[in-house]
Amino acid sequence: MSINFKNVFYTYSEKTPFRHEALKDVSLTINDGSFTCIVGHTGCGKSTLIQQLNGLLIPTLGSVDVNGYHIEKKSKSLKKLHDLRKEVGVVFQFSEYQLFEETIEEDVAFGPINFGVKKEEAIKIAHECLETVGIPESYYKKSPFEISGGEKRRVAIAGILALQPKILVLDEPTAGLDPRGTKYILDLFKELNKQGTTIVFVTHDINIVYEYATDVIVMNEGKVVMQTVPEKLFAEDVEQYSLETPLIQKTVNLLLAKGMKLDVSKIHSLEDLVKEIARVRK
Amino acid sequence: MKLIEVNNLVFSYDKKINVVDGVSFSVESGKYISIIGHNGSGKSTIAKLLIGLLEANKDSIKAFDMELNAKNLRAIRQRVGIVFQNPDNQFVGSTVRDDIAFGLENRQIPHDQMDDIINKFAAKVNMLDFLDKEPENLSGGQKQRVAIAGILAMNPDVIIFDEATSMLDPKGKREVRESIELMRKENPNLSIISITHDLEEAFSSDEVIVLQKGKIVADDNPENILEKPGIFVESGVDLPFKNKFLNLLSQAGIEIKNDESLERIVEELCR
Numbered sequence: 001m002s003i004n005f006k007n008v009f010y011t012y013s014e015k016t017p018f019r020h021e022a023l024k025d026v027s028l029t030i031n032d033g034s035f036t037c038i039v040g041h042t043g044c045g046k047s048t049l050i051q052q053l054n055g056l057l058i059p060t061l062g063s064v065d066v067n068g069y070h071i072e073k074k075s076k077s078l079k080k081l082h083d084l085r086k087e088v089g090v091v092f093q094f095s096e097y098q099l100f101e102e103t104i105e106e107d108v109a110f111g112p113i114n115f116g117v118k119k120e121e122a123i124k125i126a127h128e129c130l131e132t133v134g135i136p137e138s139y140y141k142k143s144p145f146e147i148s149g150g151e152k153r154r155v156a157i158a159g160i161l162a163l164q165p166k167i168l169v170l171d172e173p174t175a176g177l178d179p180r181g182t183k184y185i186l187d188l189f190k191e192l193n194k195q196g197t198t199i200v201f202v203t204h205d206i207n208i209v210y211e212y213a214t215d216v217i218v219m220n221e222g223k224v225v226m227q228t229v230p231e232k233l234f235a236e237d238v239e240q241y242s243l244e245t246p247l248i249q250k251t252v253n254l255l256l257a258k259g260m261k262l263d264v265s266k267i268h269s270l271e272d273l274v275k276e277i278a279r280v281r282k
Numbered sequence: 283m284k285l286i287e288v289n290n291l292v293f294s295y296d297k298k299i300n301v302v303d304g305v306s307f308s309v310e311s312g313k314y315i316s317i318i319g320h321n322g323s324g325k326s327t328i329a330k331l332l333i334g335l336l337e338a339n340k341d342s343i344k345a346f347d348m349e350l351n352a353k354n355l356r357a358i359r360q361r362v363g364i365v366f367q368n369p370d371n372q373f374v375g376s377t378v379r380d381d382i383a384f385g386l387e388n389r390q391i392p393h394d395q396m397d398d399i400i401n402k403f404a405a406k407v408n409m410l411d412f413l414d415k416e417p418e419n420l421s422g423g424q425k426q427r428v429a430i431a432g433i434l435a436m437n438p439d440v441i442i443f444d445e446a447t448s449m450l451d452p453k454g455k456r457e458v459r460e461s462i463e464l465m466r467k468e469n470p471n472l473s474i475i476s477i478t479h480d481l482e483e484a485f486s487s488d489e490v491i492v493l494q495k496g497k498i499v500a501d502d503n504p505e506n507i508l509e510k511p512g513i514f515v516e517s518g519v520d521l522p523f524k525n526k527f528l529n530l531l532s533q534a535g536i537e538i539k540n541d542e543s544l545e546r547i548v549e550e551l552c553r
Contacts, residue, residue: 018418042421042451094368094449146295149367149445150321176367176448178320178479179520204451244452247523251544258552270523274530277551281536 003030003053003167003198008062010048022048024222026062030215035190035199037209037230040219041242046202047093049219050169053200054088055081067166086115089165093172093202096152099144099159104130107144108158115163122162129158134184150177157185161192168192169200174208186212210234210246211269218243231265248273283311285439285473286332286362291342293327301327303496309440314466314474316484319493320518325477328493329444332475333364346439360389363433365446369425370417378404378420379413382432389436403431406468407461423454430461441465443476447483459483481522492517 010023022045030036038046051057052064055071063072069084092098101107108126113119130140133154139147144155157173170189174182190212193199203209209216209230216233218226218241225241226233234249245253248270255262260280267273286309293302302324309315317325330336332343334355343350345358366372375381382400391399404410407427417425426446433441443462447455466472476487484490485504492500492507494517500507507513511529514521521529528541531551540546 020418041453042423142296148301148322149326172449176445176479178518179481180518181321206452242453247544251527251548254545254548255552258548260552270526270530274527274534274536277531278534278536281551 002032003067003200004028004065005049005052006063006065008052008059008064010045010052010057011060012048014060022222023052023059026222026224028217028224028227030198030200030217032198033193033196034215035193035201035213036215036217037213038200038202038217038219039204039206039209039241039243041204044219045222046219047171048222050090050171050200050202053167053169054085054090056090086163087165088167088169089160089163090169091157091160091171091173093175095156095171095173096149098156099152102143103141104135104144104147104155105140107155108162111159111163125162126158129161130155132161132188133158150181153177154181154185165197167198167200169202171202172204173201174203174205206238206244207246207248210248284308285311285346287344288328288332289342289344290339291328291331292339293324293331293336301496302331305493305496305498307491307498307501309473309475311439311473312471313489314476314487315489315491316487317475317477317491317493318479318481318484318517318519322495323493323517324496325493326444329364329442329475329477332442333359333362360436361439362442363436363438363440364442364444365426365429365433367445367448369422369429369449372429373417373425375417377414377416378409378428381417381428382435385432385436399435403435404428406434406465407431408457421454422450423457426450426454426458427461430458430465434465439471440473440475443474443478445477445479448479455480479519481520485522492519494518 005026005028008023008026012020012022026049038049040046048057052059053066058071058073063070066084067087069080099107101110105123105126108129109122112122112125127140135151135154135158144152174185177185186208189199213230216228216230217224220241238245251273252262252264252267262276262280266276289306291302291305292300294300305328319325327336331338334350338350341349346361348354348358350358373381374384379400382404383396386396386399401410404413407430409424409427409431412420412424447458462474476483478484490502490504490507491498492513499517500510500513508525511521524544528538531538538547538550540550
């Protein structure tokens with residue numbers, strides 16, 4: 001079951017002098033099982049868009065269908081949002097600021113308990129999820145306020161994984177993480193995606209799109225300007241969309257311009273590029 | 283001239299594990315120092331200790347020939363500014379003008395002088411056209427530039443950037459970097475301590491300190507640090523793209539002689 005946006009408009013502070021139209025006639029489809037990246041510069045509407053996915057924001061006009069739930073103003077299914085939120089887990093930007101419990105394990109267990117899981121079982125789930133995100137056991141009883149920013153981010157992600165969502169929505173989850181932490185988290189999302197979780201990933205890091213995305217949505221000033229696959233996006237001049245060219249793509253472009261006959265379909269990482277260069281030079 | 287001297291700095295949040303463990307370094311006038319390391323390596327804790335947001339062990343931090351203690355804290359803070367990671371958490375004014383004015387008001391600068399100072403420093407970070415804008419109408423990069431203007435207006439000797447660009451989009455990052463470059467050009471005596479994961483930025487500084495589990499494992503100029511790739515692996519940080527590319531090429535048996543830029547590497551590969 002995919003996600004469908006039909007002519008969605010969203011306006012903040014409507015009927016006030018501060019009125020701001022953040023989404024303008026957005027229609028798009030996010031395929032089930034995809035790793036879809038949403039890119040665009042700050043203020044283009046990315047974060048507003050993802051908040052429609054679990055009904056935190058309801059479209060001012062238009063509708064959103066998520067896994068059989070219909071989200072539209074005055075729709076009867078709005079009463080079922082509680083159920084939808086079990087299926088769609090959202091990790092917000094600066095998610096480390098959402099931690100509040102006395103211990104790390106209690107923080108992660110909060111979601112399952114809130115959805116009716118018994119405390120003992122919820123703590124067990126919490127431990128599994130903390131292990132998945134690489135938080136050592138010695139941290140479980142610590143206060144979430146004693147650990148570093150990057151570790152807090154992992155705990156926040158574990159808190160959402162504990163709900164076992166079918167769709168995982170992530171708003172800049174790797175911003176501020178060190179490179180090793182970033183790779184660990186991205187590989188984790190890739191693995192979850194392989195196991196069937198749909199990943200919706202908001203990012204400024206175009207290199208993540210290059211290496212991980214199966215689909216990409218480009219936004220600008222509240223509108224979807226392109227919905228495609230990464231190969232097609234990077235075949236164009238992405239700077240026209242205020243995006244940066246990934247460094248690997250930049251290198252590929254320079255090599256192609258100099259006449260090196262690379263098979264670009266084989267290049268998805270720096271390691272692939274070096275293999276391809278070695279093959280051509282033979 | 284040494285502005286800040288850190289000597290055997292130790293800090294623990296829980297009195298069990300030292301998150302900063304015997305760190306020593308100094309900040310000279312006009313120097314641009316980057317501190318890199320994995321999450322939890324103690325980088326941001328050091329920043330908070332340097333401006334007295336956390337209490338350092340006795341006699342471990344000396345700034346401007348004063349011990350950092352409760353008595354000297356105010357005098358030291360007047361000469362050290364800090365820009366934090368989250369642009370929304372440090373915007374205190376209702377407009378850009380009010381935000382830059384906040385520090386000046388605290389210092390009781392007369393109102394008739396304030397406008398000139400605000401205009402001067404807003405212009406330096408290219409925010410003069412935004413003086414009456416509210417924070418809701420600014421991008422992350424613009425908010426960070428306002429924070430920099432507010433700090434520059436206080437005429438500090440040292441500015442600390444605590445992952446100040448990590449939450450910004452590429453345009454925002456570029457804007458902040460350009461502001462840093464400009465202020466260094468205009469005031470060569472200004473010292474900068476940048477805590478960052480952005481290695482391209484770190485390797486454009488004068489000195490790179492690599493932290494691992496609260497300890498300094500390397501402290502050198504960027505060229506020398508890059509010659510020890512093992513440090514990067516052990517410390518959980520990543521090599522800059524160009525160096526990673528060169529290492530992989532070398533592993534594949536392709537040695538590049540002229541590696542000064544990506545363009546030169548490509549030229550040699552295609553020769």
